[in-house]
Amino acid sequence: MSDPVPVALTRLALTDFRNYNATSVELNSRMVAFVGDNGAGKTNILEAISFLSAGRGLRRATLSDIARADGSGGWAVSAILDGEFGETRIGTGLTAGEPGRRVRIDSEEARSSEALLEYLRVLWLVPSMDGLFTGSASDRRKFLDRLVLSLNPSHGRMVASFEKALRQRNRLLSEGGTPEYLDAIEAQVAELGTAVALARSETVSLLAKTLEAQKQLGLPFPSAEIHLQGAFETATIGMSASDREDCYRDLLVEGRFRDRAAGRTLDGPHRSDLYVVHSEKQMPAAQASTGEQKALLIGLVLAHADLTSSISGMTPILLLDEVAAHLDPGRREALFTRLEVLGGQVFMTGTDENLFKDLPSAAQIFEVANGGIALS
Template sequence: MTDPVAVSLRRLTLSDFRNYENASISLNSRMVAFVGNNGAGKTNILEAISFLSAGRGLRRAMLSEVARHAHTGAWAVSALIDGAYGETRLGTGLNAGDQSRKVRIDGEDARSSEALLEYLRVLWLVPSMDGLFTGSAGDRRKFLDRLVLSLNPSHGKTVTEFERALRQRNRLLSEGGTAAFLDAIEAQVAELGTAVSLARNETVSLLSAKLKAQAELGLPFPTAEIHLEGAFETATIGLGASDREDCYRELLREGRFRDKAAGRTLDGPHRSDLGVLHVDKHVPAALASTGEQKALLIGIILAHADLTTAISGMTPVLLLDEVAAHLDPGRRAALFSRLQAMGPQVFMTGTDVNLFKDLPEDAQIFEVADGLINPL
């Protein structure tokens, strides 16, 4: 078995990004921490790194909102990385007046942000995800699709096309489209929806195996059991791709009158949910304590990082925003030890430097204040 490629950022440069006019950080460690007061801009650094991947970044902000000068909307993030192709320069940003961000790889324009996934897989855990288990099914679907994307770079495009096809069907229903037109669009919805569903199911299956293996390591984090649930999942359980597509097409045809009255499509993987169980207590994660939910989420992210390494053949970059502050010293030390053993490059934030005293000796710790980033 070939060892995975160790991918890491060696230099990060920000221009007019959030509160940073110009900032450049030299990196030589796989464990990096940013320390500073609330509002100093620590999370902004992690957000900048998250834009070196596909999608809208860890805050899912409007592109113009991350610019330092609102009137221009322009910003840029670049990084020098070591990875599967040796030393590579990745860059992304928004030009004044543009609606979509540009991506450049070694100075050449890329067609889309999905091209970055060939060089770098970025995963994250941020405070806004703390309510994942008690929040909406839509939030959990977005979370799951992000997990799928790190394993299957084409998944984001498929989800986007599926959602577009659903909107077209809804519009046809509301405008009284002919049966022939509805048959055509429903065939497209069924094909794309089936691809989305199968990709999610595969990721859940693989991640479940990783979670079970992780439980055997004796980490001080509760074990999560995950599964997909919903009417569509129940209707298509055990079906292969072709039969699942046929089933979905029939559900859509039978549901036209109902969906027209509702103003939306009521059947499909766009309504599925990610179920999470606290194994030790055998209760849904939503009923666990706040601390247990946080620990469950950490366990899922660790298992997913391990799975990403195994599937992609390269170690991911992991962004952990304000995670250490919510763990007792024992769990914090165990987390750092596990991250070091797994091998991803990890970027963390915290308000107190003492939170990171158990990091390895070669870890880098930076102080963030007044738009400046200085090594401690």
């Protein structure tokens, strides 16, 4: 297997994005840190980079809320990317009054943000994910679907279509739709749901193997074991894709009366959960200490970055928001070393420049203040 293609941003520009009027930064390192006080806009920079990929960005914010308060009502993010296709200019943004964001690649408008996945994969770890293991199953499914998306660019569209079909079925049930209409929509739900479930299952299986291999590296982070679990997984274990689809369709038909009474569909992969175990202690991650949960999550993200590089054939861009501040010096140094070995471009944030003293000498450290970004 050939080595993955290195991918890196060499320039980033923001216009009317959050607290930034118009600012740009030249990038010449694979290790980049943004340092500044709380509220200075460090995370806003990471969020801007996250929009250079498919989806809703790392905050999942309403697009209009991202626009600068005293700006035009729209916003834009653009970058120059060095990757598989040489130098590529990519950009995205919102025009005031329009419903969705536009994407341009080398001055040509793309049909959707999914087109960006051909050029780069962006992964992230942010403080809002700290409660992943103790939060809702819905949050863990969204986390898992983001992991799948970096390996399977069509997954986001598949999940959206599945959720749309579920809503249509629920509406038909509530409005007393005929059996013929229900048969038709349930066939769609079963086909789409099975595809979503299989993509998740394959990603979990691949990531579990990567986590096992990572365990042999002796990193100072606890190892995780991961499993996809739920009633749908239990009912369809060991089945072929076609048999899973048939089984799901039968479950939907049998559950019509119950689902009509409940007002929602109670069977399917939309109720699955990502179950994570602290490997060394053989305990659910949800029962681990706060520090252990953070370390488990870092290990998961590192393994996923490694897997993404292997499957996609390109090194991912990794966004780590306030991660260094939660690690002791030994773990922080180990993290930086591992990130360097992985070879992808990494953007980090912190309030203290000393947090990044163990970065390689070629790293860039920027000061963020008053809506500006300056090299330290």
